[in-house]
Amino acid sequence: MNNSKLHVGLLFGGRSGEHEVSIVSAKAIATALAQNPSYDVRPFYIQKDGTWRSPQDSSVVLESGMAPAASAESANFQLPVEVNAIDLWFPVLHGPNGEDGTVQGLLQLMQKPYVGNGVLASAVGMDKIMMKSVFAQAGLAQVKYVALSRASWQRQPEIWCEHIELELGYPCFVKPSNLGSSVGISKVRDRAQLINAIASAISYDARVIIEQGVNAREIECAVLGNDRPQASVIGEITFKSDFYDYETKYTPGMADLIIPAVLPPEVAQAVQDMAVRAFQAIAGAGLARVDFFYIESTATVLINEINTFPGFTATSMYPKLWEATGIGFPELCDRLIALAQE
Ligand SMILES: Nc1ncnc2c1ncn2[C@@H]1O[C@H](COP(=O)(O)OP(=O)(O)O)[C@@H](O)[C@H]1O
Numbered sequence: 001m002n003n004s005k006l007h008v009g010l011l012f013g014g015r016s017g018e019h020e021v022s023i024v025s026a027k028a029i030a031t032a033l034a035q036n037p038s039y040d041v042r043p044f045y046i047q048k049d050g051t052w053r054s055p056q057d058s059s060v061v062l063e064s065g066m067a068p069a070a071s072a073e074s075a076n077f078q079l080p081v082e083v084n085a086i087d088l089w090f091p092v093l094h095g096p097n098g099e100d101g102t103v104q105g106l107l108q109l110m111q112k113p114y115v116g117n118g119v120l121a122s123a124v125g126m127d128k129i130m131m132k133s134v135f136a137q138a139g140l141a142q143v144k145y146v147a148l149s150r151a152s153w154q155r156q157p158e159i160w161c162e163h164i165e166l167e168l169g170y171p172c173f174v175k176p177s178n179l180g181s182s183v184g185i186s187k188v189r190d191r192a193q194l195i196n197a198i199a200s201a202i203s204y205d206a207r208v209i210i211e212q213g214v215n216a217r218e219i220e221c222a223v224l225g226n227d228r229p230q231a232s233v234i235g236e237i238t239f240k241s242d243f244y245d246y247e248t249k250y251t252p253g254m255a256d257l258i259i260p261a262v263l264p265p266e267v268a269q270a271v272q273d274m275a276v277r278a279f280q281a282i283a284g285a286g287l288a289r290v291d292f293f294y295i296e297s298t299a300t301v302l303i304n305e306i307n308t309f310p311g312f313t314a315t316s317m318y319p320k321l322w323e324a325t326g327i328g329f330p331e332l333c334d335r336l337i338a339l340a341q342e
């Protein structure tokens with residue numbers, strides 16, 4: 001019995017702004033996997049500096065549910081020897097250096113199956129400019145946008161401002177192309193704000209995207225599967241702040257999840273279809289959460305983004321959507337492992 005156990009490597013923490021959320025997601029997943037006697041789960045904590053910790057050290061972090069105080073030691077990029085015993089990886093990492101194809105590339109090189117999206121889907125899903133080009137190609141409706149590089153901005157800021165004002169108008173949203181968690185994102189209402197926001201976004205990333213601002217409800221759909229992906233019921237996020245910024249996302253009580261979202265059935269159906277098409281457009285595998293804007297006055301659905309490793313805590317939208325669709329948290333984890341083995 002013991003020999004036939006599947007050694008699952010749970011990767012968490014990581015070098016991104018979502019390090020803390022990752023620990024909470026990993027704890028929830030570890031608890032669920034522990035219920036299945038066919039798995040032997042070995043945690044691997046990646047410190048904020050990128051150092052991988054042994055399963056023994058990692059268990060302590062997982063138990064506490066919190067990042068330990070940063071050590072003064074310099075980063076050590078050697079992988080722990082315990083890595084060699086892993087049969088299948090479960091990367092529970094959000095944001096850059098985890099959800100963007102970098103870790104997926106490493107796991108691919110290790111020649112072991114892993115849960116979730118591959119290198120290409122992860123990279124495309126993380127980069128907003130790339131993601132939007134792929135969505136446009138797939139015929140998915142989205143907000144108007146302008147893509148901008150640091151070099152080109154610095155050469156002709158005046159001309160870019162005029163172009164953005166003509167194409168998009170105000171309010172518009174300025175975002176680093178490659179980040180997540182709303183970090184570096186600003187809503188701007190005039191030229192002075194636009195210039196400041198671009199300067200700020202460009203300090204995070206050499207590529208920036210500016211989008212037309214819409215007044216819309218924010219709805220989300222979960223996707224699960226490989227070749228025949230399924231869409232969940234739809235959820236909605238409501239909040240009182242101006243937009244779903246970092247503080248609103250991570251301060252308990254500042255946002256509410258409504259599951260299922262109250263929508264006309266044809267709108268819910270359209271969202272589910274678009275979610276599956278978006279997943280297929282990026283060559284998705286395993287899972288994704290697809291986020292939309294729903295403009296009620298015109299019954300318009302616009303795709304906002306795809307998240308290739310969405311928040312996975314016990315109270316996160318992704319597992320909650322599946323729970324409401326009939327797949328509980330432990331079963332969801334089992335399915336993801338089975339999909340990785342396919
Ligand atoms: N074009 C837009 N129109 C209206 N609100 C927007 C727009 N873009 C972003 N937002 C607001 O900003 C939030 C974060 O933007 P998003 O692109 O989802 O970034 P992240 O990848 O960091 O989650 C959205 O949930 C929404 O509240």
Ligand SMILES: [Mg+2]
Pocket residue numbers: 291305
């Ligand atoms: Mg978002």
